[in-house]
Amino acid sequence: MALSPLRLVYSLTPADRRLYPKEIGFSSVSMAYSLSASKLQTYHRCAFSYYVRYERKVNTNQFFGTAALGTAIHQTLAQAHRDWHYQEPLPALDWFLSCWSAQAQDLSPTQVEEGRQLLGFYYDRFIASQVSLHRPLAVEGRIQASLQVENLEFSLTGRYDRLDYAEDGLELIDYKTTKEVKLSHPEEMDLQIGLYYLALEQVYHQTLRGMSLLYLRTGERVRYEATPEHQERVQQVIADLAWKLRHETEWEPQPGSHCDRCAYGRYCAAVSESPVPLPEGCAAGRGNLQLVLSF
Numbered sequence: 001m002a003l004s005p006l007r008l009v010y011s012l013t014p015a016d017r018r019l020y021p022k023e024i025g026f027s028s029v030s031m032a033y034s035l036s037a038s039k040l041q042t043y044h045r046c047a048f049s050y051y052v053r054y055e056r057k058v059n060t061n062q063f064f065g066t067a068a069l070g071t072a073i074h075q076t077l078a079q080a081h082r083d084w085h086y087q088e089p090l091p092a093l094d095w096f097l098s099c100w101s102a103q104a105q106d107l108s109p110t111q112v113e114e115g116r117q118l119l120g121f122y123y124d125r126f127i128a129s130q131v132s133l134h135r136p137l138a139v140e141g142r143i144q145a146s147l148q149v150e151n152l153e154f155s156l157t158g159r160y161d162r163l164d165y166a167e168d169g170l171e172l173i174d175y176k177t178t179k180e181v182k183l184s185h186p187e188e189m190d191l192q193i194g195l196y197y198l199a200l201e202q203v204y205h206q207t208l209r210g211m212s213l214l215y216l217r218t219g220e221r222v223r224y225e226a227t228p229e230h231q232e233r234v235q236q237v238i239a240d241l242a243w244k245l246r247h248e249t250e251w252e253p254q255p256g257s258h259c260d261r262c263a264y265g266r267y268c269a270a271v272s273e274s275p276v277p278l279p280e281g282c283a284a285g286r287g288n289l290q291l292v293l294s295f
């Protein structure tokens with residue numbers, strides 16, 4: 001389960017809220033513009049693909065799918081770390097398996113057995129080797145914070161799998177159930193870490209020291225150190241995105257190796273000699289948001 005989503009909420013004046021209803025993409029209740037870590041990463045890769053996917057909402061099926069086993073594993077680990085009594089140094093494997101029994105009721109027998117194996121592997125690799133297990137600050141948590149960028153007020157919310165106390169700060173834990181270790185581009189990881197660095201500092205008044213990805217199928221742990229530079233970088237990118245949302249004039253394609261995985265090539269002048277128009281029925285552009293945001 002990915003760390004995310006994070007949301008941006010534009011702060012509008014009461015008059016703005018009356019003037020600008022749903023068609024510009026804000027709900028009439030929250031006036032919220034959603035921004036996830038993966039959205040920000042898409043924007044960083046290519047402004048045009050961000051525009052087509054998120055602003056015009058041209059969907060492809062390749063990004064969606066169910067992952068019932070992964071969801072049940074995440075819920076099991078959340079329950080196991082949250083509900084353990086912490087009166088003994090370590091829980092037994094049976095504790096994790098009893099949590100699994102509660103979470104795996106809708107899965108096939110094959111998935112139930114696969115989940116048992118994954119939890120056994122998780123236990124051997126990440127629990128049994130510890131001297132004692134510490135209660136996390138939160139599991140499957142949600143954070144919310146605000147940010148002022150370019151005279152716009154934003155609200156950030158995000159989700160995470162587990163938040164642990166670390167020496168002099170906090171450590172984010174993200175469980176991965178992919179069959180192999182697939183790491184994001186370093187700059188995209190920097191953005192994800194920066195978003196959480198910023199939000200956690202506001203909410204808990206503590207510094208994010210690192211983010212660990214625990215690969216449950218391979219037993220690998222990949223750790224990234226978090227620094228103030230991550231926060232500065234994400235503020236730069238959000239400021240750039242805010243400018244484009246207001247002016248909607250420079251959603252330029254940024255071709256590169258990532259084009260191999262892009263589903264929007266047929267609309268894109270950078271890779272197609274005759275790009276086709278965006279499909280009928282996709283969302284309208286926002287127009288110039290400069291008029292609707294409060295300053």
Ligand code: SF4
Pocket residue numbers: 046047048049253254255256258259262263264265268269270271
């Ligand atoms: S094909 Fe490449 S340049 Fe064109 S929208 Fe996709 S990522 Fe951007």
